[in-house]
Amino acid sequence: MKDAIFILVAVFAVGGALLTAASQSIINAALGLLLSLISIAALYIFQSADFVAISQILVYVGGVMVLLLFSIMLSSGSTDFFKNNPAMKVFPALLIVVVFAGLAIYALFSANLTFYPGQYGPSTREIGNLFLKDYILVFELVSVLIVVMLVGAGVMLRKELVRKAVASDGDSKDEKENKK
Amino acid sequence: MSFYQELPENILVTNIDQLLGWGRKHSLWYLMFGLACCSIELMHTGGPRADLERFGSAPRGTPRQSDLIIIAGTLTYKMASRLKLLYEQMAEPRYVISMGSCSNCGGLFDKAYSVVKGVDQIIPVDVYLPGCPPRPEALLESLIFLQKKIQNEKFLRK
């Protein structure tokens, strides 16, 4: 029973990722990503990482995906979304990816790691302890990063800045036309 | 075409029909479509004195979710295309109350070049409500007439 659910979740995770990679419409790609993210959260739960799974849903599904959808909707003026990269055609990319995946799986089976059966249990308290003892520096750095991110995003979308840029762009176009 | 016509009026179909009709008639959400002075009376009908919501009717902003359109006022030719569009956007089953003389037949503005002489030239009307403008009680009466009509509809054996 557990295995059946696991296989279903795994198929969703990989299938969503493949949909993102192969889809020709941007909204389908975003949906594939959404499916993949939720399934990965389920895979975390299979490995008793409940806190990480919920964080995944909260941050990715509730935050990053919503931002992505926002951007898709706001920038839907450009219709030709999925033009391929001219520098990298599909076939060479496929080759690179297949070689990478083959190497990774070969490394996985030849590494001969020793694994133990996992233990199930609540993880929140231990994560908190680790964050406030062993990884306190990282924790503080992350908080600094988030502040930088907030300021950066705010500056980036400041109205005057954008308007100025647009205005200067328009001027340059006019100049070009004048030169012609 | 043949199956439902050959089906006798058995007790099951009749009862289900009655149940469905009961649901439809007690939940007539109306689209707000006030055109002229009649719409003031329509607003009054929603107010405390003659509470339209007693009959389960609630105003909706969008035609997709409304079952009833109350055309309150003078319909001009310019507005007629909008009315037709709104009516076509409404989901079946849908009903129409034509409120006031103007929307019934052009009324006071019968001779005007710009007024549609009766809403029924554009969309089918279920209940005509006379008056210029009709009082809220009259609108309630017309709603009850419409409810009676809906109850007698044979929805399953159309």
Add this chain to the structure above:
Amino acid sequence: MTSLLSENPNSYLIISVLIFSAGMFTVLTRKNILAIIMGIELMLNASALNFITFSFFRKSTLYSGHVFAILIIVLAAAEAVVALAILLAIFQQRKSVMTDDISDMKG
């Protein structure tokens, strides 16, 4: 090691490899910035899944993997926010989200 797939670390690692490959393919072939961001998200997720798997199946690193997975999630969120802010600023200016159209530095 049990015979259950869901209790075998290799299955998780293979899923992670597949998701990472899909993300890499997306990043390599697309021209749209949004699609590239999606590919990067997939790759980050695959690596976070690896962290969780190793932390679950190897006792020596118990719960450290969770910490790193959370860090990855936070970093990905920060990256997405800044990237999308840049994207929207570019879009307001250039009306395009293709990498080709924004290859020059002229503002």
Add this chain to the structure above:
Amino acid sequence: MINLIYMFVFSLVYLLLLALTAGILTYVERRIAGRMQSRIGPNRVGIQGILQFIADLIKGVQKEDIIPADAYAFLFKIAPYLVFMGVFLTLVPIPFGAYTLMEDLDVGIYYVLAMASYVVIGLMIGGWASNNKWSLLGGMRSAAQKISYEIPAALGVFIVVIMSGSMNFQKIVAAQGASPVDWFVFRNPFTFIAFNLFFIASLAEGNRVPFDIPEAESELVSGYNTEYSGMRFLFFFLAEWGNLVVIGALVTCMFFGGGSFWYEWKISIPAPGRDPIVFEVLGFLWFLFKTFFFVFVIIWIRWTLPRLRIDQLMDICWKYMVPIGLISSLGIVIWMYFIPENSTIDRIVRLTLTSLGAITVLYFKYRVYKNLKITKATIYANPFV
């Protein structure tokens, strides 16, 4: 396998109960709205119109299911179910009694926040897939609003989590007690602020007035559900009123002592020798009473306050609620460090806050009676006129 079937049946029961409660709440809301506007409200179907929601349901099932020609059909179809699923999933860890809960999650309250943010996706997809500019605007506004108000709500939750030392609902309830002095609202000033933050933010997350900007009828036609008709619209409808129950239950759990019924009886630790079933039922009823009291308060707010503008909405969130939340989440830590539980100062503060709450309620009652006397209005004690 048996376990799975049991889970399935149990969740089906929960689903039906949620749908039933949401349906009855639509009727209750219409009646209360009627009374507040000195109307009557629906009273034709059944005794005092109690079957109104069934009539609405039957009608909704019969309505033609319109999918606009230019809509993205697949997304348009699944969006209402996504929203309803998100609201339903928030019910999973909420303890209606010591044993009446679906799953005692260790990360309970965090999970609820995650599911609340998941609902946003459904709304956005629904608004986008309709291919209607009003729907799109409604969906975007809704997403912006919900994501912004997630932060004050999370800060309010954060304070509760610090106070109780756990994210598990059972432990949060057990950290409080049955009497008002032990409730988190009146525990100290910072938890009181947390309650206000959480309550206001969850009003905004539930798209309720004064924050119903996504569905503003006078600006957008009907917001993200403009193009929906029939059954799919009913799902949005049920999700909205189901959310009401969820908000009430969350507030009850986190700030008003949950279902703790008797003073010594803490919900997750039933004392040995007592009959657990009696206490379970009493606790359940007590929980429901508190929940529906908050549902009533939310409805009351809806029919008495005007709507905010979108810039005012964002101002309230980012300029007032987030800073207040940050300051008070710092304050609670300092408070807990310097003032241990059950110390003299702690008790004095608790008693003061509780009596302030009681005085507010009594003053409210006094004002109501005074105004009634001045206007010489007739008082109808019977709600069913």
